[in-house]
Amino acid sequence: MAAFTLAHLSDPHLPPLPAPRLAELAGKRVLGYLNWTRNRHKYYRREVLDTLVTDMQAQAPDHVAVTGDLVNLALEAEFAPALAWLRQVGPADRVTTVPGNHDAYVRAMRHRFAETFADYSRGDAGDGRISYPFVRRRGLLALIGLSSAVPTAPFMATGTLGRAQLDALEKILVELAAEEAFRVLLVHHPLRSDSRPKRLTDSAGLIALIERHGVDLVLHGHDHIHSTMWFEGPDGRIPSLGVPAASALARGRHPAAAYNLLRIERDGNAWRCEQAVRGIDNQLTVREIRRIRLI
Template sequence: MAPLTAPFTLAHLSDPHLPPLPTPRLVELAGKRALGYVNWRRNRHKYQRREVLDALVADIKAQAPDHIAVTGDLVNLAMEAEFAPARAWLDSVGPPDRVTTIPGNHDAYVRATRHRFGESFAPYLAGDDGSTGFPAIRRRGPAALISLSSAVPTLPLMATGTLGREQLAALAGVLEQLAAEDVFRVLLVHHPLKSRAWQKRLTDSAALLALLKRHGVELVLQGHDHVHSTMWFEGPNGNIPAVGVPSASALAHGRYPAAAYNLFAIEKDNAGWRCEQVVRSLDHGLQVREIKRARLI
């Protein structure tokens, strides 16, 4: 591959939990949704704010990245009334050829509507071959974006994710294919590869890590935990960075930081790939500023 004249820039945000929450119908407030609604009314509405999300997206647009990745949890309780506003919001972020999204656990909150995310956001999920299954591959500039879905309905008080044998088997083939190509491989997954809490873990992370150790990628982008994080995992040619980011609509609260996004500058150099991370975060005045810059590769 010839050297690029300028780095390819990839923005990463996650967990917008699009506020405000629509008023639920009584029939929708059963089981897990009832607990989620109580949590929203008591706590989450105080710090998941639309003005925060709007400020973050405005700053992303000002940075003019080549592509934007959104790693799940666009909605909150997966009620029917949430999906149309979430799709309108995603359309405002950018067109499907410039934005890639994957589902999070809140997007598949209950079995009754677990299919709605795929229906509502199909153009933003589809691989280059037009398929909307997972894994999906999107090639953008020097990058190959590999989308996974860890979104499955779970019992109340649980927020685990699962890829499943079929998706993992397909991923093995995708990674083997891409390993032979000169592309910067970016894996998108909602649940972190190493969980901070048992009830929020990726249940088959060991199988995923084994695939990455064998075949490798250059970068993993993840969400779910609502915190800044950089984890390192073994790959065939060195350690792989897995980077998480706070909720895109959150005010700082407790141990959770304010909304932020990551901007990655990716380019080829003589030694291989170069990837620099810039973290841009909301301050107390709803202004977005750079708070960190680091070279990952």
């Protein structure tokens, strides 16, 4: 069976931010808007995002995974441009996305992501309704989408899956164990975090599930850095990969925009997965940063 190439980008935080209506600037959004106007607008740039996506498309991946934070403050005016951008990335059968905390920034908009990006965040089975977790089978892959996106208090960016989602995930993992599929778990928040305000609150439950039932790869965003973490599974170690924000210029400890390109193939009775990382340099061109065999 031919190799499958999966591209992974995250946290586009689609710029520019549309002007909010006065009625929308309440509570947490006030702080987020001030942060954007004073700071974030300098570093999150549309030309960076477009350059990165153009390079990614030139690599001709079989599928693209986008692990959340498509928008910034979950303003109503942000969602239509974000959908237009996602359609430029690729059609819904070639692109899968899950929500991030900024996509559910305030309680009134917590379901807007699923409504807007339904075609990109819907499983293959069921009655067409959006629910998490979902499964999409693409070539060698079984893509498993989770939602860790929940509204939080000011100065907090935690994520939560909840008992119902974890229970449903366990059933999915049990079913997939009987199939010959490379299982890729998509979630916005990393499984392990040193930051209490940014952590996945029920990560222990998720880690316990993958330790017991296994997946082959975890892809996440949220931290805006290059990240490789390893977790124990029933058949060996499981890599978990994060990437910088897809529209970002480098600043402080946060590197410039990058994406993962993962080549996956069957190697006898086992899987082989090679990771290439491609990112923006100081001249705003994209180059390969590193290449490594993960599995």
